[in-house]
Amino acid sequence: MKNMSPPIVETQNLSKTYGGIHRVHNVNLAVQTGQIFGFLGPNGAGKTTTLKMLLGLIKPTEGKVKVFGKDLDRHRPNILNNTGSLIESPSYYGHLTGYENLKVMQRLRSLPGKNIDKVLKIVRLENHKHKKADQYSLGMKQRLGIAMALLAFPSLLILDEPTNGLDPAGIGEIRELIKSLPEQYGITVVLSSHLLSEIEQIATSVGIINDGKLLFQGTMQSLQAANKVTIRFKTPDPARAEKILQSQGYLPKVQGRQLLFTHLPDEEVSYINRLLVEQGLPVTRIEEQKKSLENIFLELTGKERSL
Amino acid sequence: MLRSISAEWLKLRHSRIGLVLGILPVISLLIGCFNYYFNQTALQNGWYSLWTQVSLFYGEFFLPILIAICCAFVCRLEHANHNWNMILASPISITNLFVAKLFTVGMMIFAAQAFFMFMYWSAGQLLSIPGAFPIETVLWSLRGWFASLSIAALQLGVSIRLKSFATPIGISLCAVFLGIGLYVLNLGLLFPYSLLTIGMGVLSQKGLNSMENILFLLMNSFFILLFGTWSISRLKKKDIASS
Numbered sequence: 001m002k003n004m005s006p007p008i009v010e011t012q013n014l015s016k017t018y019g020g021i022h023r024v025h026n027v028n029l030a031v032q033t034g035q036i037f038g039f040l041g042p043n044g045a046g047k048t049t050t051l052k053m054l055l056g057l058i059k060p061t062e063g064k065v066k067v068f069g070k071d072l073d074r075h076r077p078n079i080l081n082n083t084g085s086l087i088e089s090p091s092y093y094g095h096l097t098g099y100e101n102l103k104v105m106q107r108l109r110s111l112p113g114k115n116i117d118k119v120l121k122i123v124r125l126e127n128h129k130h131k132k133a134d135q136y137s138l139g140m141k142q143r144l145g146i147a148m149a150l151l152a153f154p155s156l157l158i159l160d161e162p163t164n165g166l167d168p169a170g171i172g173e174i175r176e177l178i179k180s181l182p183e184q185y186g187i188t189v190v191l192s193s194h195l196l197s198e199i200e201q202i203a204t205s206v207g208i209i210n211d212g213k214l215l216f217q218g219t220m221q222s223l224q225a226a227n228k229v230t231i232r233f234k235t236p237d238p239a240r241a242e243k244i245l246q247s248q249g250y251l252p253k254v255q256g257r258q259l260l261f262t263h264l265p266d267e268e269v270s271y272i273n274r275l276l277v278e279q280g281l282p283v284t285r286i287e288e289q290k291k292s293l294e295n296i297f298l299e300l301t302g303k304e305r306s307l
Numbered sequence: 308m309l310r311s312i313s314a315e316w317l318k319l320r321h322s323r324i325g326l327v328l329g330i331l332p333v334i335s336l337l338i339g340c341f342n343y344y345f346n347q348t349a350l351q352n353g354w355y356s357l358w359t360q361v362s363l364f365y366g367e368f369f370l371p372i373l374i375a376i377c378c379a380f381v382c383r384l385e386h387a388n389h390n391w392n393m394i395l396a397s398p399i400s401i402t403n404l405f406v407a408k409l410f411t412v413g414m415m416i417f418a419a420q421a422f423f424m425f426m427y428w429s430a431g432q433l434l435s436i437p438g439a440f441p442i443e444t445v446l447w448s449l450r451g452w453f454a455s456l457s458i459a460a461l462q463l464g465v466s467i468r469l470k471s472f473a474t475p476i477g478i479s480l481c482a483v484f485l486g487i488g489l490y491v492l493n494l495g496l497l498f499p500y501s502l503l504t505i506g507m508g509v510l511s512q513k514g515l516n517s518m519e520n521i522l523f524l525l526m527n528s529f530f531i532l533l534f535g536t537w538s539i540s541r542l543k544k545k546d547i548a549s550s
Contacts, residue, residue, distance in 0.1 A: 055396045058546035081398040091393035093384060095321045107314040108397050132321070148393065 006069045008033045008156060008188050009054060014063035016049050016212075023049050025212040026063070031190055031205070034182050038203025039192040042301060046212040047192040048088055051160050054190070055085055067156065081109070084154040086162060090145025094134035098125055098144050101133055105148045119147040122177065139170035146174070150187075157181065159191040163198055175202050196297050210301040224293060231269055233259040234285035235276060244279050245272065311399055311407035315381065319411070324380050328415055331373045332423040335365035340430050354431055354441045358508070361427055366451060366507035368483065371500060373419060374455050375479035377412045378462035379472045386470045401542045405463065405535060412459045413452075420448045420455075443508075450506035450523065457499040457530035464538035496522060499530045 009031040016024040024046040031037040041047050052058045054065055056076050065072040067079045092101050102116045120126045123143040128136065133144060142162065149157055162178065163171045179202060181187040193199050199206055206223055208216040216223060235241045238254050245252055245259070250272065252259040261272075269286065276283050291299075319325075339361030343350055350356035385391050394404065428440055458479075465475045479500075486500025490510065495501035504510055506523060515523060 052392075052546075057392060057395055059544075077398045077400065080396060083396070085392070085396045087392040087396065088389045091388050091390045093318055093390065094387065096318065100317060100320060104314045104317045105393075105397070107310050107317060108394075108399055110310050 005033060007031055007066075008068060009037075009190060010066040010069075011050075011054070012064045012066075014050065014053060014065065015061050016046075016053060016058065017061045022212045024053070024060075027209070027212070027214045029207060029214065029217065031188065033188050034186070035205045036178065036182060036189045036191065036203050038199035038206045039190060039209065040196060040199045040206055040297070041192075041194065041209035043194050045194075045209045045301075047194075047209060048160055049212075050209070051085075051087060051158055051190070051192060054158060055080070055083070055087070057087065082152075082154050083156045083158065084149035084152055085158040085160075086145045086149045087158070087160045089161075089164065090141045091148070092133040092136075092141060092144055095132065097130050097132055098136065098140075098147075099129040101144060102129075102147060102151060105151050109152050111152055115151050115153070119150050122150065123147045124173075139166050142166060142170070142174065146177070150181075153185055153187070155186070155188060157187050157189045159189065161193055162191055163193065163195075171198070178202055196293055200293055208297065208300050215300045223296065229262070229264075230289045230291070231261045231264045232285070232287040232289060233261075233272065233276070233283055234287070235259065235281050235283055237281060240279075241276055241281050244275060244281070248275060308403055308406065311403045312410055315407045315411040318381075318384050322380070324377065324415070327376055328373065328419045329422065331369045331376075332365060332419055332426060335369040336361050336423065336426045336430060338364045340434070344434065353436050353438050354444075357431055357434070357436060358427070358441070358444055358447075361423075361430070362447075362507055362509045365423060366503060366509040367487065370416075370419070370451070370455065370507075371458060371479050371483045371486075371503065372476060374412070374416060374458050375462045375466075375476040377415045378408075378459055379466045379475050381408050381411055382463065382466035383472050395542075402539050405539050405542070408463055409456070409459055409531075409535065412463065413456055416455045416459065417452055420452050424448050447506065447508040450508075451503055453524070453527050454499065454503040454506040457527045457534065458503060460531045460534035460538070461499055464534050464541070467538055467542060496526050499527070502527055502530070 007030040009029060011027055011029040014024060014027040014029070015022060027046075027050055029050070039047050039050070049058065053060050054067065054072075056065075056072055068082065070079060072079060093104065096104070099116065099120070102119065105111075106113060106116055117126070120129055123146055125140060125143055125147065128140060133141065136144060142165070146159070146162060149159065159178070163174050166174065175198070178189055178191065181189055191202065200220070203220060205219050206216070207214055233241070233252075234257055236257065238257050238259055241259055242252060242254055250261070252261055254260075273283055273286060339357070343357050343360040350360070385394055395401070424445060427444065431440065462475055462479060465478055469475055482500045486495075486498050486504060489495055489498045490501040490504045495505050502523065505515070
């Protein structure tokens with residue numbers, strides 16, 4: 001699906017090296033307006049570094065960032081005026097109350113005072129607004145951080161691991177909140193997470209990053225479609241079966257006693273079966289295997305370790 | 308600019324920096340008064356003698372430390388909880404941010420100076436020092452305040468750079484001694500910390516002639532601009548280290 005309007009966030013060959021080592025390597029992001037873009041990758045993959053470059057908090061070694069179709073280098077104040085962000089765990093002034101924290105932000109951005117009450121209501125902190133932020137629970141701090149990012153009701157919201165460290169109830173709450181943003185306030189959301197399940201439940205589009213490289217980018221559906229199903233044929237003589245099939249123009253992958261096909265329509269499954277049986281090769285099993293997103297993710301990142 | 312300054316003021320709420328602003332001048336004044344009281348035979352010059360005693364501790368030691376503390380304090384707010392991320396991702400220019408912080412520190416020091424002068428006057432009354440209150444000391448304290456601004460510009464730069472609260476204060480202590488050295492060598496105009504000594508009339512009460520006054524103002528303005536530009540351009544160029 002090609003969108004006619006230019007992406008709201010776009011990076012071209014974005015790279016960042018620290019001491020000669022690429023933390024982010026030639027990343028080309030394209031986030032469309034109205035999306036919830038999930039930036040997925042294991043810890044240390046370069047998510048935060050990339051998000052910081054989107055905000056100009058760190059300077060790219062190479063490459064360009066465009067937000068709202070404008071060059072970040074040249075139009076940074078303008079872009080930031082319309083962008084809210086929460087980077088690397090919530091920022092707040094601990095000795096100030098939740099309300100005062102929002103007041104600082106409201107003055108800095110010269111916003112109407114009523115925005116404070118509005119965001120307090122959205123993140124459901126209105127009953128704790130006169131408590132010092134230091135005394136907030138982690139979930140409340142996270143919500144305060146989101147409130148501060150949301151205060152200007154920006155067109156673009158960048159959230160770095162917004163559900164990190166929250167309990168399941170808190171995660172669910174934040175998730176519902178984020179999901180409602182594009183529709184209710186016309187906010188495009190870019191968020192990062194190391195948890196596939198999180199992204200799966202929130203995001204409409206996904207970018208998978210590992211070792212600083214963007215491995216996949218597209219809608220959630222296209223990620224699933226790209227690696228959908230494998231058909232496995234089990235036969236006692238896979239080598240001969242392979243030869244027979246190759247003569248018919250098929251290119252199966254042999255794995256033990258199994259022949260693997262991807263993207264195989266039903267008619268062809270029965271055709272291959274018939275072909276083998278007619279040549280006197282018993283087919284002992286035909287299996288369809290669906291890969292879970294988990295497996296797709298692990299395959300893409302090449303990591304079986306815990307994420 | 309106004310919105311940055313008012314945001315800075317908001318951040319000072321519930322903080323104990325006001326306590327420090329009060330206590331350090333009180334301590335230096337008390338030490339000075341003790342010295343004066345027990346050495347009255349040697350100190351025969353009334354109000355001026357009292358000034359030499361109180362301003363010695365205040366202007367030479369406690370005020371520079373107070374400036375360093377204030378600067379470290381307004382920066383510590385941002386070092387905590389990755390707040391630099393939040394502040395620098397807001398549509399406020401870095402110049403605005405720096406000037407707002409410098410202005411805030413400037414106002415704190417102004418309050419401390421005013422409080423100090425009030426206490427100097429009170430102490431003089433209590434010790435029943437004869438003669439009229441010397442008006443030029445007010446001018447000296449104002450000059451001291453102006454010199455404080457160039458120290459503050461330097462200390463702010465250091466505190467923005469260093470996450471530690473104490474290290475910049477230690478640096479300021481070293482700078483104080485260096486400043487005394489340069490003052491003694493008559494190179495005081497070349498170093499902000501010695502400018503404070505000159506401005507406050509700490510070690511010499513004979514006052515400055517108009518040429519020296521102009522030079523004093525020029526050098527301070529130069530230092531404020533120099534350190535300000537240095538800090539701002541560094542913040543602009545460098546990536547925000549926040550972890």
